[in-house]
Amino acid sequence: MIKKYFKKIHLDSVYAYQEDFANSLPRGFSGRWLDLGCHDGKFLSFLARQVHYMGKISGVDLSSKLLKRAKMRGIEVYESDLNQRLPFAAGSFDLVTASHVIEHIEKLDIFMTEIRRILNKEGILVVGTENLSAWHNVMALVCGFYPFSCDVTGQKKFGNFLSLSEGIKDFLDYHRTVFNLKTLVEFLEYYKFEIIKKTGTAYYPLPNFLGKYLSRIDSTHSVFISVLAKKF
DSSP, X not given: OHHHHHHHHHXXXXXXXXXXXXXXXXXXXXXXXXXXTOTTXXXXXXXXXXXXXXXXXXXXXXXXXXXXXXHHTTOEEEEOOTTSOOSSOXXXXXXXXXXXXXXXXXXHHHHHHHHHHHEEEEEEEEEEEEOTTSHHHHHHHHTTOOOTTOOSOSSOOOSOTTOSXXXXXXGGGSOSOOOOHHHHHHHXXXXXXXXXXXXXXXXXXXXXXXXXXXXXXOGGGOSEEEEEEEEO
């Protein structure tokens, strides 16, 4: 019963996060756009529609199978490992987006150095991820369980029988580093990004119609966090 309720509010919170991430993007944008970890391009296409973007979008992913589907959606695709140097010249893009990607990265310093390199002067970065300080993660620790958002390994979920993920289908899917809002902000600032906007989405264990208000008041403990930053 508890698991069924969490599945329902989780699905609602994912939809709310997608809307909030789209609202974090600059409106009237017409520059060069790169999405990191573009998957099959479905979410990226949704974002482009939301902001009425008419330009050419580029996407990077490690899965050739997913990139074929993204290409069918009109995305210019590149197969590359985000833990390594990206196949673009310096200053190639005006906007870089990374939704639910940073928590999967093994070499975060290379990841951020490359983002900074490929962005032009005053380029925009929008990052969205799960929040380690969300109340459901905090309470899991208090009760002696492993945080919902964290993984020990890419083989199996351990330490929390209430986890919605029974197992991890691919070793690339597991979370290596989960940020909270304060840490993500400081991390971006360290790599010389000016924070423009911070957004929290959803507020477990509350249903979304309440969570959307409380996450605005207390984004520190929201389920998801999104940060809009500018390179300086």
